[in-house]
Amino acid sequence: MSGAGFAHEAAIHRDDESYRALALGFLRAGVDAGATTVALLGAHGQDLLADALPPAVAVLDTRVLGRNPARLLPALRELVDAAPGPVHCFGDPVCPSRDGDVAEEAWLHDALLDQAFADDDLRLRCPVPADWADRAGRSHRELVDEAGTRPSPDYSPGTGREAFAEPLPEAAVRMSEDAVHFTLDDLPELRDLVTVRASAFGLPRERALDLTLASNEVVTNSIVHGGDRGTLRLWHDERTFTCEVTDSGHIRNPLVGRTAPIPSTQGGRGLWLANQVCDLVSVRSSPDTGTVVRLRVDR
Helix, strand or coil, X not given: CCCXXXXXXXXXXXXXXXXXXXXXXXXXXXXXXCCEEEEEECHHHHHHHCCCCCCCCEEEEHHHHCCCHHHHHHHHHHHHHHCCCCEEEEEECCCCCCCHHHHHHXXXXXXXXXXXXXXXXXXXXXXXXXXXXXXXXXXXXXXXXXXXXXXXCCCCCCHHHHHHHCCCCCCCCCEEEEEEEECHHHHHHHHHHHHHHHHHHCCCHHHHHHHHHHHHHHHHHHHHHCCCCEEXXXXXXXXEEEEEEEECCCCCCCXXXXXXXXXXXXXXXXXXXXXXXXXXXXXXXXXXXXXXXXXXXEC
């Protein structure tokens, strides 16, 4: 069976009933067409669809995976690469209202899908609440609702790169903040500082060491690629411990850390590792403002 290449749709839903209709119609069409048909569902999507999904639809539970949306793209890549032909995917990784920082990363993930899968035989449908439709229109080629399918007038193929270059929002609450300027000689002291502060915050030792490992990888990348020096900031709120690394370098590939590193190729391993062990990883970079990497571990 031949496919139609890459397609990316925003399914604009007003309520649970329209969500179900837009999801089930899409998934049944994929099964009928003989495509590998997948539903990426969090808790809300599973509650709404579990009793009505066709047996041929594979379900990927994103309740854990979607906590760090940067893990979603490699999971989807694995599905596409393993499929014998076209893939139809209904992707609902995270509820936008659940967590503001997670929601921002989910939107960046969504905006980067066109770049990541431009050459694949993949049809993606992403459910979007009606009050988020304007933003979704910039990253989806087509809009779908109960009235039918239409091209998005606001779509821009550069949305992902533009979002990757935007500054991260400032943290609303910062308790017990540290700020340290570093060079290569400071790596051992930085590792100790992260471990001590994360442990004092109340992270289990294993999670504190995970964060230490991830921050060490990012700081090392900063020294190697970001101008030999940078700044490490540590802070926490009641629930989350955060490490932020900034430098003057520029990351040109917005998919960094979202694709599995190739063994024969240098680079890309530090942010990949950070995405595997942290609860949330946020990366933004531009030639004008440099690079910021924010690592978050929840207590």
